[in-house]
Amino acid sequence: MSGAKSERMSGACGASGIAYGSIALGARGGPRARYSRRVTSLPASAALSLAQVRRVYPGGRVALADVSLRIAAGEFVSLLGPSGCGKSTVLRLLSGLDQPTSGTISRDLPGDAVPGYVFQDAALMPWASVRRNVELPLMLRGEPAATLRERVDAALRAVDLADSAEAVPRELSGGMRMRASLARALVTSPQLWLLDEPFGALDEITRFALNQTLLSLCQPTGGDKPATAVFVTHSVYEAVFLSQRVVVMARPGRVVDEIAVDVPYPRDAGFRTTPRFAALCAQVSEALQRASVAGASA
Numbered sequence: 001m002s003g004a005k006s007e008r009m010s011g012a013c014g015a016s017g018i019a020y021g022s023i024a025l026g027a028r029g030g031p032r033a034r035y036s037r038r039v040t041s042l043p044a045s046a047a048l049s050l051a052q053v054r055r056v057y058p059g060g061r062v063a064l065a066d067v068s069l070r071i072a073a074g075e076f077v078s079l080l081g082p083s084g085c086g087k088s089t090v091l092r093l094l095s096g097l098d099q100p101t102s103g104t105i106s107r108d109l110p111g112d113a114v115p116g117y118v119f120q121d122a123a124l125m126p127w128a129s130v131r132r133n134v135e136l137p138l139m140l141r142g143e144p145a146a147t148l149r150e151r152v153d154a155a156l157r158a159v160d161l162a163d164s165a166e167a168v169p170r171e172l173s174g175g176m177r178m179r180a181s182l183a184r185a186l187v188t189s190p191q192l193w194l195l196d197e198p199f200g201a202l203d204e205i206t207r208f209a210l211n212q213t214l215l216s217l218c219q220p221t222g223g224d225k226p227a228t229a230v231f232v233t234h235s236v237y238e239a240v241f242l243s244q245r246v247v248v249m250a251r252p253g254r255v256v257d258e259i260a261v262d263v264p265y266p267r268d269a270g271f272r273t274t275p276r277f278a279a280l281c282a283q284v285s286e287a288l289q290r291a292s293v294a295g296a297s298a
Contacts, residue, residue, distance in 0.1 A: 046070040046108065047192070047228045048094055053103030055089055055253065063089040064100070064253035073109070074226040076218055078239035078246050080284065082292050086253030087232040091117075091194045094230060107192075109228070115192040116185030120200060122177035124169045124184075130156070131165040134183045141188075155183040159213055175206035179213070186217055193218055193229040200234065208269065211241055219265045226265075236288060240280045241272060248284070250291035257287040 048071040055064040064086045071077050079087040092098040093105055095115055114137075124133045135152045143151070156162045159179040169177055178198055185193065195214070199207045218229045233239050239246045240261055248257040261280055263271060271277050 046106070047073040047075075048108075048230070049104075049106040050090070050093070051104045051106075053093065053100045053105060055086070055093065055098070056101045062252040064093075066103075067253060067255055069247065069255060071228060071230065073228055076215075076226075076229040076231065076242060076244050078231045078233055078243040079249060080233060080236065080239045080246055080288060081249035082251065082288075083234075085249040085251045085291070087249055088196050089253065091196050091230060091232060094192075095194055109191050114188055114190060115194050116188060116190030118178075118181055118185050118193070118195045118198045120197045122169070122174075122181040124177060124180055126169050129166050129168055130161060130172070130180050130183075133169075133180055134187055137184060137188050151187050152183075155187040158186060158217065159183045173206075174202055175210060178202065178210060182210075182213065182217065191227050193227055193231075195229065195231045197232050197234065199238070207235075207238070208272075211238060212268070215242060215265065215267060221266055236281050236284045237272070240277060240284055241267065246284050246287075248287045248291050250294045256291050256294055259284055259287060 048069075050067050050069045053064055053067045054062070056062050067086070067090065069090075079090060081087055089098065093100055094107070095117055124130075125136070128136075131152055134155055135148055138148050138151060153162065153165075156165055159182050161176065161179050161183060164172065164176060169180070172180065181198065199210050202210065214229075218227045220226065229242075231239075231242060243261050246259045246261060247255055248259070250256045259280070263276060263280075
């Protein structure tokens, strides 16, 4: 892949893992799509790949059991499943914050791409202004002062926080704090977004608004190249609204179903009122219920 960096982490072979540099702290009508669990039958050109990955913790708890998954460049994929099924573990492995016990993880993204990682909590420095929080990853990277302010201002405008740049976190609502967290990831211009239930604690109206903001960042209009995104959620409605593919997981750490959301971008609030959205939500809900039963019987 020209101009790209391919990285691989193999638990079975004892490789040293993926070196990412700094991590930025801080989704069409048709039948159901089923995918073989064999990696070779999934998207041929994969930006991210997990092949027969297991993650077993020292105490013996199995977080992931033989997970294989391929995600194409520019694809938005949601991981959905009951608590404890390994969704967040997949994100940590993809970011390089954890390593598999066995199996192989590969990442093939442009240049020295650093993932934008957004956690469940905004994780802002409470003593620092919004601007200082957003510029942190650029400062850690040694970004020249001449371009730092320009990039921070652009990120704040993108998440509608330009007027709150000098506020500190305690002066912000929960939704505004998550917008600041998104801006802190956005400021690094990530080609890969890893999002671990970032909107789970927010009210429905704020959550819907931030879903729209996130899509505008990951799937921009005007010809800009879309970013690859892996999004963890417990919300069926959120997964369907955001994703091009919903991956359903069950305990102990396995993929049990995948559903294609074949409604093209851009999507707006009107999508949530369509019969197709309702049908897809029902389909994903049924898959989630089966996953819960499968996990209980495992």
